[in-house]
Amino acid sequence: xxxxxxxxxxxxxxxxxxxxxxxxxxxxxxGNTEPGTPAxxxxxxxxxxxxxxxxxxxxxxxxxxxxxxxxxxxTAVGSQLTAVAVPKQIYDITGSSAWVGAASMAGxxxxxxxxxxxxxxxxxxxxxxxxLVTNSGIAVTSVLFWLQAVSGLDSVAALMxxxxxxxxxxGLNAPARNASIARLVPEGQLPAANxxxxxxxxxxxxxxPLLAGVLIPVIGLxxxxxxxxxxLCVTVWAVYRLPSLPPLASAVARRAGVREIAEGFRYISAHxxxxxxxxxxxxxxxxxxxxxxxxxxxxxxxxxxxxxxALGLLFAAIPIGAVLGGLFSGTFSRARRHGWMVIGAxxxxxxxxxxxxxxxxxxxxxxFLAAAGVADMVSMVFRxxxxxxxxxxxxxxxxxxxxxxxVAGGPRLADVLHGTAGxxxxxxxxxxGGGLLVVAVMLTLAFAVPALRRYRI
Numbered sequence: 001x002x003x004x005x006x007x008x009x010x011x012x013x014x015x016x017x018x019x020x021x022x023x024x025x026x027x028x029x030x031g032n033t034e035p036g037t038p039a040x041x042x043x044x045x046x047x048x049x050x051x052x053x054x055x056x057x058x059x060x061x062x063x064x065x066x067x068x069x070x071x072x073x074x075t076a077v078g079s080q081l082t083a084v085a086v087p088k089q090i091y092d093i094t095g096s097s098a099w100v101g102a103a104s105m106a107g108x109x110x111x112x113x114x115x116x117x118x119x120x121x122x123x124x125x126x127x128x129x130x131x132l133v134t135n136s137g138i139a140v141t142s143v144l145f146w147l148q149a150v151s152g153l154d155s156v157a158a159l160m161x162x163x164x165x166x167x168x169x170x171g172l173n174a175p176a177r178n179a180s181i182a183r184l185v186p187e188g189q190l191p192a193a194n195x196x197x198x199x200x201x202x203x204x205x206x207x208x209p210l211l212a213g214v215l216i217p218v219i220g221l222x223x224x225x226x227x228x229x230x231x232l233c234v235t236v237w238a239v240y241r242l243p244s245l246p247p248l249a250s251a252v253a254r255r256a257g258v259r260e261i262a263e264g265f266r267y268i269s270a271h272x273x274x275x276x277x278x279x280x281x282x283x284x285x286x287x288x289x290x291x292x293x294x295x296x297x298x299x300x301x302x303x304x305x306x307x308x309x310a311l312g313l314l315f316a317a318i319p320i321g322a323v324l325g326g327l328f329s330g331t332f333s334r335a336r337r338h339g340w341m342v343i344g345a346x347x348x349x350x351x352x353x354x355x356x357x358x359x360x361x362x363x364x365x366x367x368f369l370a371a372a373g374v375a376d377m378v379s380m381v382f383r384x385x386x387x388x389x390x391x392x393x394x395x396x397x398x399x400x401x402x403x404x405x406x407v408a409g410g411p412r413l414a415d416v417l418h419g420t421a422g423x424x425x426x427x428x429x430x431x432x433g434g435g436l437l438v439v440a441v442m443l444t445l446a447f448a449v450p451a452l453r454r455y456r457i
Contacts, residue, residue, distance in 0.1 A: 056192035071238035080208020114171030119401020134173035142229035149222035175400035199326025264398030272451035285410030321373020339455035350438030357432030
């Protein structure tokens with residue numbers, strides 16, 4: 001892994017962004033030129049001792065990015081409140097886990113469709129306006145969740161429709177939010193900005209469910225929806241205070257239809273470094289995300305530790321590891337070989353998952369899963385940086401739309417694959433075998449197609 005020293009290794013021969021960075025519209029807020037904010041090609045100042053490992057917070061000096069990041073904090077926790085409340089209410093109504101699973105799938109299709117379309121929309125209109133519309137839509141949906149709960153409607157169909165609408169708004173929102181980062185911070189700070197955002201999202205996955213578990217007995221399920229709706233008003237206000245983020249001149253007249261979505265896929269296929277960054281995530285998640293087997297492992301392998309304790313620790317370990325990886329991500333900003341960082345992170349994920357599958361001790365299993373979480377954080381940060389730096393601004397929305405689909409769809413495919421493999425080969429064998437597959441497939445891709453390992457900034 002590179003830390004910024006000179007190298008004779010050739011730069012990527014993949015097409016990089018051809019837009020002149022000096023003419024790209026960026027935030028016009030004073031924060032982008034205030035003292036202490038480095039230029040795009042400026043390396044971070046050296047830090048000594050433990051501080052060289054601590055999270056790089058330089059992007060937070062930029063007011064526009066700080067507002068976007070602050071809104072992410074609310075979204076990360078609030079979305080998890082609803083993620084707990086909806087399945088809880090559906091189970092209370094039906095007493096069936098099958099209905100809970102059906103509701104999850106009901107939200108997947110709108111997320112996929114609107115994330116792809118939202119990526120095209122984000123490339124054709126002011127991204128700030130799109131964020132305002134979609135965040136307002138998510139907030140209104142949370143109010144409707146509250147109204148149906150407080151009215152005692154008890155309709156699974158209504159819950160599934162609201163969930164589908166919410167996921168559609170989220171699909172429209174995520175590409176614009178992620179694509180905006182490259183317009184708010186210099187290129188050299190993209191890994192740091194991604195680490196800040198990813199750490200907040202992973203923290204939300206830990207804090208949100210815990211907070212929901214505490215609040216439901218105290219304030220009740222309907223009020224949990226209301227808390228989320230009120231918190232989202234903060235997000236809307238933060239987005240309102242962002243600078244205008246209009247499309248580049250070449251994208252002003254473009255529509256956002258099927259042709260433009262297809263153009264995004266053609267762009268990915270023509271740029272191998274982008275294609276491989278998506279494939280890296282698919283390989284890691286589909287072959288190496290064993291969460292579908294956590295209940296079986298908690299019930300069988302780790303039953304002596306207490307099934308409930310084991311299940312909670314297994315689900316929490318990966319997000320906790322990811323948060324720790326983000327908190328100690330200070331070295332990310334000094335890395336220049338982003339391709340090698342992705343390859344190494346995915347291989348490390350596969351090794352950690354293999355170790356988890358071979359572990360009979362619950363505590364050793366948690367350590368391996370936490371290590372996998374650290375690797376996942378590294379992979380997220382540098383895959384995100386590649387998507388933002390290797391694509392032109394007029395394509396970034398569509399790249400983020402595909403990214404949203406991959407992130408949402410990969411783990412669900414993994415649930416099917418691991419659930420089936422666990423039934424046939426046993427849970428531990430399925431997990432360990434999946435981890436080994438991740439390592440083998442990623443290394444094969446890396447050496448068969450050199451674009452990713454040659455990519456650097």
